[in-house]
Amino acid sequence: MRIELPQKVSTIINKLLQHGYEAYAVGGCVRDSVLGKKPDDWDITTNATPDEIKKIFFRTIDTGIAHGTVTVMLEHEGFEVTTYRIDGEYEDNRHPKSVSFTRNLIEDLKRRDFTINAMAYNDTQGMVDEFNGMSDLKDKRIRCVGNPEERFGEDALRILRAVRFSAQLNFKIEEETKKAIQKLASNLKHISAERIQVELVKLLVSNHPERLKQAYEMGITKVILPEFDCMMNCEQNNPHHLYTVGEHTLRAVSHIENNKALRLAMLFHDIAKPATRTTDEQGIDHFYGHPKKSVEMTKVILKRLKFDNETRNKVCLLIQYHDVDIENDKKSVRRMINKVSEDNFLDLLKVKKADILAQSNYKREEKLYNVNTVEKLFHEIMKDKECVSLKNLAVSGQDLIDNGIKPGKQMGIILNTLLNEVIEEPKLNNYPYLISRALKLNKEENKV
Template sequence: MKISIPPAAREILDRLHSAGFEAYVVGGCVRDSILGRVPGDFDITTSAKPQEVKELFDRTIDTGIEHGTVTVMIGKEGFEVTTYRIDGEYEDSRHPKEVIFTASLIEDLKRRDFTINAMAYSDEDGLIDEFDGLSDIENKIIRCVGEPKERFTEDALRMMRAVRFAAQLGYDIEEKTREAIKELSPTLSKISAERVQVELVKLITSDNPGRIRDLYETGITAVIMPEFDRCMDTPQDNIHHAYTVGEHIIKTVEAVRADRYLRLTMLFHDIEKPSCRTTDEEGVDHFYGHAEKGAATAVAILRRLKFDKDTMNMVEKLIKYHDYRYPAEKKNVRKMASKVGRDIFPLLLEVRDADTAAQSDYLRDAKNEWTDEVRRLFAEILKDDECLAISDLAVNGKDLMDAGIKPGKEMGLILKAMLADVLEDPSHNNAEYLMKKENLDKILKSISENT
């Protein structure tokens, strides 16, 4: 087997070899090369100690030197070069108490998470596959190196990584590995929210986001987002639905395109249905208020998982308005697009498409026809450059100041009233109409009566 190593990485290997050290590309780059994928980076493992690596290269960065890792710069590219090591006892499901350097490549590979990530390669020695990673690739299996409980005790995040790799590659998790995840999933509580977030996003934006179900079945969601587990246990006895809330959520995540915002939205869009569920006298379930309440809960979960503010704001808005219903008429589309934002509105329609796809067949064609018509009307609105925001109005604050309106709250209320008028009738978006004295007087009177 021949793996194509980029020139810069080959230069590092050659220099280490010339100095008498062993050196191999290792881990994900080997796996991806075998799979025919383009590796994101090439990591190198070597028998050279960190200081010996630093002496061989002009530009190095001590990125993790206490664990044997030095980043070697070749031009503008950085490559992590790590000394063969044996990890000592783990005390916190994350960090070894000590790291011992070793002269054995095999000992170094033993500490790695999964067999498909425990292969090394050099042109001189070919593929080093002590743990049958190649066989697991051929059989599409995620399997721990050695004893799964030991690997997950060393770093609890590896349990999420197992599910994430299964999702990204379309593999199955080997039974012993899966059982160990079920047993040790509670230890994920020791892992930082930032690391959990990274794995969750990689999983749900993969080609198989429905593997969220694996997170649930192995007990991982009970630790990182217990709100989801309630959804899996909540039925939807309603003609519009065919699944439990949780199964519906999973199917919506599968139905929407692999956009970070969209898939997070679908993951949490019905998260408060369990708390909002009521059953009428005929045995029909209803979930009044679930969208607005769910938006708040989604933000709380995203904040807990240390997501950025932009993501929280976007997901909150998409969830809050995902179930809004209105006649497919231009003025209604303008109002809704104005409410959520010109750029966000198309995403909201994608959310509706995914939601409908994961419901029962009841009225599905009519629901899809409604979305298609709204999408068509929105395209016309954009083509005609119709006003959707205060910034689109034919007048601005300066015009109001020239008319004697002082800057402040009143000015803001006037502009909002003008926008509401123009959303009803786009032809009103001209300065002459908006600045007519009788129109301004009418707006001012309305503001006075409501404050």
């Protein structure tokens, strides 16, 4: 099989070959190329040592010299070139205590996680596939290189990576690999929150985020996201639902576009339902106050997983308003736009649609019609440039100052009063009226 290597990758490999060394493209770039996907980056492996690599290329950067990695720069673009290596004993379920270089490619490939990531290629030798990665790609199978318990014992993050690759590639996990995951899932407690976050997000934004259920079934979420296990075990005896909270959540995540904040919002939108569940005399379940409680729980979880503030704020905002009914009239839509902002409003509607599509058929058409009507009204409001925030108001704080109103708390109250009136009646958004109204409000406040 022939792979089309980028020109610069070929240049690096050929230069190493010309100096008497071996060199191959290796890992994910080979896998993706075989699958017909464009690799995000290209990794190169060689039997040349870091010092030997640096002698061959004009410009290099010591990016991971202790582990044999040198970045070769070609026309301002960097390519990681790593010496064949054998990992020493692993001490923390993540990192080897030491690494030693080897001149044997197979020894290097032997230490890698999955067979589909343990293939090497160059145009001279062709494909090196010692562990039948090509066969596993053909059969759509995730399988460890060698003994799966040893591979997961070396690096527990590989346990989550197996599910992530399964979701990204739509592959099944081979049985022995699956058994080892179930046995060793608890070792994920040794992995940093930052690394867990990266793999979880990659899983969520894949084409098959519902594969998170595999993580639940194999005991992974019990370690990294125990709140999800509670959702999987929480029934929803209610006309609007026919799945457990967890099953509903998995479907909701799949019904929204693969954007990080949106997928996270769907994952956590009902996270507090198990904690807020009550059952009435007719046997109907209710989850009063679950959006507010879900926001509180989500803040804790996202902080625990080291998400950035921007992501945390957006996800929590969408969860806060996901269950709020928006009347399908312009006034109600303007009010909600003001609460969540123009930038977030359409995302909120996407969240609402995904939520509805993951529910029962009860009143589904009516619910979707209302959301679609609200979306049309939003576009009309934007087209007509109706005021929905202070930035759209026909007067500014400086205008009020110019008319004798002192800056401070009272000015803020006046501006928000004007905004609320304009949201109720857009025709009022004109300079003469708003200045007159502001002066009147200021006078009334000063009397008090």
